[in-house]
Every structure is written in C-alpha cells, then in structure tokens.
Amino acid sequence: MIEARRISKVYPDGTQALKDVSFKVNKGEICSVIGPSGCGKSTLLLIFSGLLDAEGEILINGKRVNKPQRDVALILQDYGLFPWKTVRDNIAVGMKIQNFPADEIEKTTKTLIKKIGLEGFEKSYPKQLSGGMRQRVAFARALALKPSIMLMDEPFSSLDALSRERLQDFLIQIWQETSSTIVLVTHSIEEAVLLGKKIVVLTERPGTVKRIIENRKAGRSEYRYEEEFFEKCREVRETVERVIE
Amino acid sequence: MNYDFRVKAYFMAFFILILIWFVASSLFTSPALPSPQIVLKSFIYSIPDILPHLAVSAYRVLYSIIIALATAIPLGLISYRDRIDSIISPFIYLLYPIPHIVLLPLIILLLGIGDASRIFLISMILFFQILVTARDAARNVSDYYILSLRSLGAGEWDVYRHVIFPASLPKILTAMRISIGTAIAVLFFAESFATNQGLGYFILDSWSRADYNSLYSGIITMALLGFSLYLVVEILERKFCRWV
Numbered sequence: 001m002i003e004a005r006r007i008s009k010v011y012p013d014g015t016q017a018l019k020d021v022s023f024k025v026n027k028g029e030i031c032s033v034i035g036p037s038g039c040g041k042s043t044l045l046l047i048f049s050g051l052l053d054a055e056g057e058i059l060i061n062g063k064r065v066n067k068p069q070r071d072v073a074l075i076l077q078d079y080g081l082f083p084w085k086t087v088r089d090n091i092a093v094g095m096k097i098q099n100f101p102a103d104e105i106e107k108t109t110k111t112l113i114k115k116i117g118l119e120g121f122e123k124s125y126p127k128q129l130s131g132g133m134r135q136r137v138a139f140a141r142a143l144a145l146k147p148s149i150m151l152m153d154e155p156f157s158s159l160d161a162l163s164r165e166r167l168q169d170f171l172i173q174i175w176q177e178t179s180s181t182i183v184l185v186t187h188s189i190e191e192a193v194l195l196g197k198k199i200v201v202l203t204e205r206p207g208t209v210k211r212i213i214e215n216r217k218a219g220r221s222e223y224r225y226e227e228e229f230f231e232k233c234r235e236v237r238e239t240v241e242r243v244i245e
Numbered sequence: 246m247n248y249d250f251r252v253k254a255y256f257m258a259f260f261i262l263i264l265i266w267f268v269a270s271s272l273f274t275s276p277a278l279p280s281p282q283i284v285l286k287s288f289i290y291s292i293p294d295i296l297p298h299l300a301v302s303a304y305r306v307l308y309s310i311i312i313a314l315a316t317a318i319p320l321g322l323i324s325y326r327d328r329i330d331s332i333i334s335p336f337i338y339l340l341y342p343i344p345h346i347v348l349l350p351l352i353i354l355l356l357g358i359g360d361a362s363r364i365f366l367i368s369m370i371l372f373f374q375i376l377v378t379a380r381d382a383a384r385n386v387s388d389y390y391i392l393s394l395r396s397l398g399a400g401e402w403d404v405y406r407h408v409i410f411p412a413s414l415p416k417i418l419t420a421m422r423i424s425i426g427t428a429i430a431v432l433f434f435a436e437s438f439a440t441n442q443g444l445g446y447f448i449l450d451s452w453s454r455a456d457y458n459s460l461y462s463g464i465i466t467m468a469l470l471g472f473s474l475y476l477v478v479e480i481l482e483r484k485f486c487r488w489v
Contacts, residue, residue, distance in 0.1 A: 049396050068398050080393035084411040084488045093407055094397035125488040145397065 001027045002048065002149060002181060007056040008206075009043055016206040017043040018054070023200050023209055027061075027148075030175060030182040030219055032196025034189065034240060040207035041185040042077065045151045048183060049074040060149065069149075070098065073142035077153040079134045081126045081141070087113065088122040091140045098145065112140040116170075132163035139174065149181045156191065168194060169221045176219075189240065193232045194223055201239050211239050276457050287458035288465055295466050301442040303470060306432045309364045310474075313371035313424070318417060321379025322409050325386060333380070341377060345370045346434065353439075363435035370431050371424045378420035382413035415486045422478050429471040444470070 007021040017040035025031040033041050046052040048060075050068045058065040060072065074080075081090050091112055095105045113119055116136035118129075126134050135155060142150055155171070156164045168191065175182060186192050192199050199213040215232055223229050263281050270280040279287075324330040349366055356362040390408045399407065436445025444467045451459035 046392070051392055051395055068396055070398055072396075074393075074396035076389065076393050076396075078389075080389070080396075082390060082393075082407065082411070084414075084486075085407075093394070097394075097397050097399050097403045097407070127488065141397075 001025065001059075001061055002031075002183065003057075003059040004044075004048070005057040005059065007044070007047060007054050007058065009040065009047065009052070009054040018047075019206040019208050021056075021202070021207060021209055023198075023212055025181055025183055025198065027181055028179045029197050030184060030195050031198045031200060032192035033183060033185045033200045033202065034187065034192040034236065035202030035207060035210075036204050036240070037187060038205050039202045040205060041187075041202060042153050044202075044207070045074065045153050045183065045185055048072070048151050070145065071147055072149045072151065073145060073147035075138050075142050075150065075152045075155055077155075078158065079126075079138040079155075081134055081137055083126050086123050086125055087118060087129070087137050090126070090137055091144055094141055094145045108144055112144060115143075116140050130163070131159050132167060135159065135163075135167055136170070139170070143174065143178070146178075147180060150183075152182065152184045154186055155184065157187065164191075165224075171195065172219055172221055189233050189236050190224075193229060193236055194218060199236055201236065210242075213239065276455075279457055279461065284458065284461040284465070288462040291459055291462040294459075295444070295447060295462060298442060298444050298447045298463075299466055299470065302432060302436065302444040302467070305360060305363055305435070305443065306367065306428050306470070306474070309367035309432075310371060310421075310424070310428060312364065312368040313375055314421070316368075317372045317375035318379050321376045321417075322383045322405060322413060324380040325383035325409050330380070330384065337373070337377060337380065341373045345373065346431065349435075358439040363432075363440075366435050367428055367431045371428055374424045374427060375417065375420050379413060379417050382416035383409050386412045411485075415482070415489050418478055418482050418486065422475065425471060425474045425478065428474075429467060433467065 002025040004022055004024075007018055008016070009018040010016045021040075021044065023031075033044065035041055043052065047054045048058055048065070049072055050058075050065045051074070053066070060069060065072075068074075082093070085093060088109055092105050092109050095108060100108075113122060116139065118133060118136060118140075121129065121133070126137070129137070138155070156167055159167065171182075172195070174180075182195075184192075184195055186195075193215060195218055197215055197218045199215055201210045201213065202208065203210045213232075213236060217223055217226070217228055217232075266281050270278045320333065324333050346366070348369075349362075352362045352365055356365055386409055390412065391404055394404060394408050432443075433445040433448070436443035437449055440446050441450075444463055448460060448463035448467065451457070451463055
C-alpha cells in the first residue's frame with residue numbers, strides 16, 4: 001500500500017512542482033496518474049521512490065519513506081537502461097548491487113529474458129533494440145528484484161500504437177502474475193483508463209489532486225473494446241480538460 | 246565499412262607513404278634522406294643495438310602512462326560531485342595552462358637525473374590531459390542514469406562502477422589516444438639529457454655522429470613504439486566501448 005500525505009515540492013530554483021497532493025493506492029492495485037505536462041507527475045514518482053525529498057509524508061506499507069526501498073522498483077521515462085551494458089547486464093545490475101549470489105543472478109536473468117521474449121539478444125546493447133524491446137528489458141530489470149511496488153513514468157510514451165498495446169497487455173499480465181502495486185504516470189487518457197483501477201487527475205503546476213476517479217473494470221486487455229471503457233475515457237477527458245482551463 | 250576493406254586501406258596508405266619517401270629520397274640525393282630500402286636494411290642490422298634502448302624507453306613511457314592513468318582517472322571521476330569539483334577545479338584551471346615541460350630543471354633539482362625525473366615529467370603532462378577529460382566526462386553524465394541506478398538501491402561505489410566510469414570511458418580512451426602522441430614526444434625530450442639509454446638518446450647520438458642510418462632506425466623504432474601503444478588503446482576501445 002502506498003499513501004501520499006500532503007506532498008508538496010518546491011525546487012531550489014523556486015518552482016513549485018506539487019502542492020498538497022494526497023491519495024492512497026491499495027495493495028495490488030494499479031493507479032494511473034494523469035495530468036497536463038509539467039504538472040509534477042514525474043516529480044511525484046521520484047518522491048515515491050525515495051530519491052527526492054519533499055514536504056509531507058510518503059508511507060509505503062505503513063512505513064515512512066526517505067530513501068530508495070528494496071521493495072520498490074522505478075521505471076523511468078525512456079526506460080532508464082544503461083547504453084554501456086548489454087541486455088543481460090542491464091537486467092542483472094539491480095541484483096548485482098543487492099549482492100545476490102552469482103548463480104541466482106544467472107538463473108533469474110535467464111528466466112526473465114525468456115519471459116520477455118528476448119532470447120538471442122542477451123549480448124545486444126540497448127541501441128540495437130527497438131523501443132518495445134527496450135521497454136521489456138526495463139520491465140525485466142525491475143522484476144528481477146521481485147518488488148511488491150512498481151512505479152512507472154510514461155512507460156509507453158515513445159512507442160508506436162501497436163507495440164504500445166502489446167506492452168500494455170504485457171504489463172497487465174505481469175500485474176496479474178505478481179499482484180504488485182503499480183503507480184503509472186501517463187499523459188494518455190486511454191492508457192490511464194485501461195490500466196488504472198484508480199485514476200488520479202492532477203492540475204497544472206503546481207500539481208494538486210483535481211479528482212480521483214474509480215475505475216473498477218480496469219486491468220484487463222478486453223476492457224479496451226467495452227462500452228464502459230469509452231465512457232470512462234470521456235469522463236476522464238472532461239475532467240482533464242477542465243483542469244487545463 | 247567491412248573489415249577487409251579497412252585492412253586493405255591501411256596497407257594502401259602505408260605503401261603510398263613509402264612511395265612518397267622513395268620519390269623524395271631520389272630527388273634530394275642527400276645522405277640525410279636515404280631511400281627506404283637502405284633504411285630498412287640498416288634498421289634490421291641495428292635491431293640488436295636498438296633493443297636495449299627500446300626496452301628502457303618502453304619502460305619509462307609505460308610507467309608514466311600507468312601512473313598518470315591511476316591518478317588522473319579517479320580524481321577526474323570523483324569530480325562528478327559538485328562539492329569535490331568545486332575543490333579540484335580551481336587547481337586544474339590554475340595548473341593546467343602552465344607548460345609543464347619547462348618545469349624540467351626544477352624536477353631534476355628535486356628528483357635527480359635518474360629515471361624518476363623523466364617518468365615524473367611525462368606522467369605529470371599526461372596527468373593533466375587525462376584529468377581534464379575525465380573530469381569533463383564525469384560531469385557530463387546525465388543525472389538520469391544516476392537516478393535510474395539509485396532506484397535499484399545503489400550506493401556511492403555502485404554509481405562509480407556502473408555509471409560514472411563506463412559512461413566516461415570512451416572519452417578517457419580518446420584522451421589516452423591523444424596522450425600517447427604527447428607521451429612519446431615528451432619521452433624524446435626527457436631522454437635528450439643526462440642519459441646514455443633510451444631511444445631519444447640513441448637518436449641524438451646518431452645525429453651527432455652524422456650516422457644517418459642509425460638515426461632513421463631510431464626514429465622508426467620510436468614511431469613503432471607509439472604505434473603499438475596506439476594499437477593497445479584501439480583494442481581496449483573495441484573491447485570495452487562496443488556500445489558507443
């Protein structure tokens with residue numbers, strides 16, 4: 001469970017990114033965070049991950065966070081892969097840092113590469129992969145540490161429509177298998193609705209919570225084709241547009 | 246570009262240079278510009294004489310390079326932190342523009358006329374070249390990668406090992422490549438006084454004896470020394486910077 005209590009963030013240069021942001025994400029739930037660009041969505045994730053100080057409190061499973069947690073994986077925008085590491089080493093780096101035994105690293109890496117369908121690309125570098133493949137490597141790296149919470153910053157924003165849908169389905173599959181808690185920042189209304197059981201709409205900078213929309217049916221690939229999905233999208237769109245005015 | 250073609254291009258360039266030399270030597274007909282075949286012959290004959298000098302020179306230059314790398318790289322890389330950079334930078338900016346080679350008399354006064362002075366001089370010059378590059382490279386590493394690594398629970402040492410060092414390595418290798426030219430040039434200078442060993446001495450000695458064949462043999466050996474060091478850097482680059 002993640003709880004944000006009155007989070008505010010002012011950067012040293014004086015820009016206020018967030019103001020009094022409070023919301024709660026239940027265990028095993030996907031929560032989408034949506035808002036206009038520059039509303040502090042990414043800042044919010046950095047604060048959740050313990051990499052950035054802020055006013056207010058972040059509670060993860062009831063405990064206050066002020067440094068990166070082993071249990072929390074962060075996937076940055078543009079995947080956060082290291083261009084100087086091969087696919088294999090990119091996936092293994094988290095386990096290496098956490099001093100996992102070598103044979104366990106080997107085993108987990110192999111399993112994950114198989115899971116993301118990148119067998120044969122172990123020794124490739126990120127620049128040799130397509131955007132969708134890179135995204136899957138980023139997922140694998142995060143999954144390697146078996147986190148109970150995953151934070152994702154616009155994970156699919158630079159993918160073409162087809163890869164995007166495929167990876168959304170992949171994410172749903174991961175979520176169903178691991179039942180992890182996921183906070184997903186996005187600027188796509190459809191994505192927010194498809195994935196988030198809870199949709200947090202932020203205002204323009206400084207970001208504050210405009211509205212929290214419940215979206216019970218989310219987290220299934222078929223949802224895309226259902227009438228309710230389109231209705232939800234409209235509801236979210238209206239809320240977001242009101243935000244921008 | 247395929248590999249075969251590149252190898253061919255290297256041989257081609259080599260033969261063109263030899264050809265230019267050949268033409269020049271037949272135009273000038275001066276003993277100071279002997280033809281390639283004469284130089285090749287005398288080079289082969291003088292190998293036994295040159296080898297000890299080559300060994301001494303190689304020892305001096307390698308030692309200097311290793312000392313320079315071992316000090317400049319860590320110091321440059323830790324400058325990625327603003328606090329440390331604000332301390333180190335002023336020193337770099339005050340000391341780097343000084344032509345270090347003019348410090349030779351002082352170095353000899355302090356360290357004597359042995360190898361220590363020569364190695365100190367070469368490594369000091371390389372130190373600054375590599376330090377400036379390593380520092381700039383480390384400071385240009387995007388925070389994005391550091392955040393990405395820290396989110397995996399990385400400590401300070403992990404940041405150097407997995408991000409700062411590998412990200413800076415291509416630029417450090419480029420600096421090394423440039424430094425090798427400098428190192429050989431300074432080596433020549435450092436072997437031009439108070440020694441009777443080393444290729445620099447061999448060249449100057451041949452010159453003073455007007456023994457042009459030996460002179461050329463010395464020059465070729467020095468060039469080959471530089472060339473082989475250059476190849477080593479090239480190999481390191483192929484091995485560790487395939488991702489670039």
